[in-house]
Amino acid sequence: MNIAVFPGSFDPITKGHYDIIVRALPLFDQIIIAIGINSQKESFFPLEKRKRWIEFLFEGEDKIKVRTYEGLTVDFCNEVNAGYILRGLRTSADFEFERGIAQMNLSMNDEIETIFLISNPAYSHITSTIVREILRNGGDAGQFVPEGIELD
Numbered sequence: 001m002n003i004a005v006f007p008g009s010f011d012p013i014t015k016g017h018y019d020i021i022v023r024a025l026p027l028f029d030q031i032i033i034a035i036g037i038n039s040q041k042e043s044f045f046p047l048e049k050r051k052r053w054i055e056f057l058f059e060g061e062d063k064i065k066v067r068t069y070e071g072l073t074v075d076f077c078n079e080v081n082a083g084y085i086l087r088g089l090r091t092s093a094d095f096e097f098e099r100g101i102a103q104m105n106l107s108m109n110d111e112i113e114t115i116f117l118i119s120n121p122a123y124s125h126i127t128s129t130i131v132r133e134i135l136r137n138g139g140d141a142g143q144f145v146p147e148g149i150e151l152d
């Protein structure tokens, strides 16, 4: 069974993340959306809320599981028997950043391949960081997140 882990903070999940997951669905038997818990960095939305939003979006889609994890992504992949890490690429800056992580992960475990999907141009400007910034300043970020996600 081809299992992929899609790791991220999803703080909050955006249309960009959603698009990557939907496009990756035909490629894998199972995609585990893995919300990383970073004890050094306080999140904007509580973990439970971020998890519930993703569960709501993929309700009824048997190939998708939502999990939270702490520690190294490669260790989590081992734990769930995933052979692939899925990531999205928006820009060349993403590429430089992701290349480093993917190569370090490959050094730690050469049985786990990172697979990149290039962002849909309609969503390549969307980042969770900017969504949070809009919300902090009282703006409406609804257009950047999937339908049905209530940010307030």
Ligand code: ADP
Pocket (backbone or CB within 6 Å): 007, 008, 009, 010, 011, 014, 015, 016, 017, 020, 086, 087, 088, 089, 090, 094, 118, 119, 120, 123, 124, 125, 126, 127, 128
């Ligand atoms: P992290 O905190 O690990 O960067 P994110 O939740 O920000 O986690 O992102 C998870 C993954 O989704 C990353 O691979 C990121 O490049 C990708 N991603 C984020 N936004 C978009 C987007 N708008 N289009 C495509 N991929 C995206």
